[in-house]
Amino acid sequence: MSAGSRVVVIGGGVIGLSIAYHLAEAGTDVTLLERGTLGSGASRATADVVRSYFAGNPVSSALAVRSLAAYHAFPERPGIDLPLRQVGYLVLFTEPEQVTAFEADLPAQHAAGVDVGLIGAKEARRRNPLIGDLPLLAAAYSPDAYISDTTAIVTAYAMAAEKAGATLRTGCPVTAIDAEAGRVQTAEGELSADAVVCAAGAWSASLVRCAGVDLPLTEPIEQELLTTDPLPPGAPDIPVTLHAASGLLIRRRDDRMLIGMGYPGPDRESWRRDVAARLAETYPSLAGLALHTAVTGLRDASPDKTAFIGHQPGPPAFLYATGFSGHGLCNAPAAGELVRDLYLDQDPGMDVTALAVSPRRTG
Structure with a gap:
């Protein structure tokens, strides 16, 4: 069985849910696929801390500053209160x-x-x-x-994404990606899309390889x-x-x-x-x-402890947001905004080249 969706987001942790929300809010038709339950990967093993300072890593700090501002603004957008002490x-x-x-x-x-x-x-x-x-x-x-509550943040993004029109499918592991054709294989069938976004955390490495992207992610x-x-x-x-x-x-x-x-x-x-x-x-x-x-x-990690966020233009397009190395909760709002802007070819408001795959980062 085949179904059409404009964007398929793989991964239902805080990063994938932020991406799904920001894309859906912008009017994009989004389907999110999660292998287990929402927030069941790295998002369940956090200290529930959101902060802006990451020593020796000003790129992650810049993402965290932007994200912290978004968390403070949650009561206005998307309109859900979050605990922040x-x-x-x-x-x-x-x-x-x-x-x-x-x-x-x-x-x-x-x-x-x-x-x-x-x-x-x-x-x-x-x-x-x-x-x-x-x-x-x-x-x-x-x-x-x-001090916040990761479960509350995951739930808030899920509610906001669905309210904006996104479809969230749990218990639906992705088995393969054909990025050139814009097809995503799952145990329940195949989905086609104008763009595929990999935000699968610890399970990202094999998925991005299917798309021909070489990310030097460590083993989970x-x-x-x-x-x-x-x-x-x-x-x-x-x-x-x-x-x-x-x-x-x-x-x-x-x-x-x-x-x-x-x-x-x-x-x-x-x-x-x-x-x-x-x-x-x-x-x-x-x-x-x-x-x-x-x-x-399980947690994903990149060699320089900075997330990989980037895209291969299409159609079909392939985008990725992974390798957060424990910074995912602190970076999630900014990651969702950046993936949205890359997909829509909008100004992301910051230099995203430092986050993309490059010879400097892959060694």
Whole structure:
């Protein structure tokens, strides 16, 4: 059975749903295909944090600044309230090289619109009183970090996309793409389209290869976030805090701490021991709290931790938005706007060449 659709979006996470919404809002006939349930991939393994500062990555920061403005405007467009609780983002520097790298990166961050600056160790400890006796030299602090709710964002984009006329099909994995013919094969049949958009996250690599696009995406990585037992009475609220040397990230979630530190790899128990040891060293008052799995999910990644967003003109056209490397929630509104503008041949409002596949990015 064959059906016609002007644009087929592959992937029902926060990126694909943002794309479907922005295209449908612009009057495009959109069908979105999701292999599982909406938000069941990387979108389910987030810390529910939206922020604008990405160290050493002003391109991702620029996308995040644009996206954060869109999240603030959600009550007006698409007309849905989102939870946004401002907590700030703190990055702890314990090595001189980290301070030097921050200062070198700062002009590009400011040019991207990021509100971030260097604060002293005393101020960092005032903002996060849990910090122990680290050799803390300084810290980066950005006030523009918020606790939100990824499920609420996914649901909001899905509702807005359907209201704008998009068709969302779940439980419908894509088995092949014939980009030259504009055909998408699924277990339920074939769809034809004027354009195909790949926003399939961890499942993107094989799909973009079908379209003849060589994206140097890594194999899917499993992300795991941990949560502690309930905190001692009187534990303070804190900014989202990253220990730059170890990658230990913590934030308060209700009466517990939510914790991430890189990726577990094959030896999950060893990784958990490392997390517990680093947590006790960095925040002694949290030592001894049991750690439990909070969420897990597969994540896509690019070599430079910057998303790939671009297109091959058609007809039929092929567009891609993938490789967000854990930045997807922070970049989703901007990604939807950029894909819409690329498809409609409109001014995207920023230089998108830094996001496309290029020899510089593929090595």
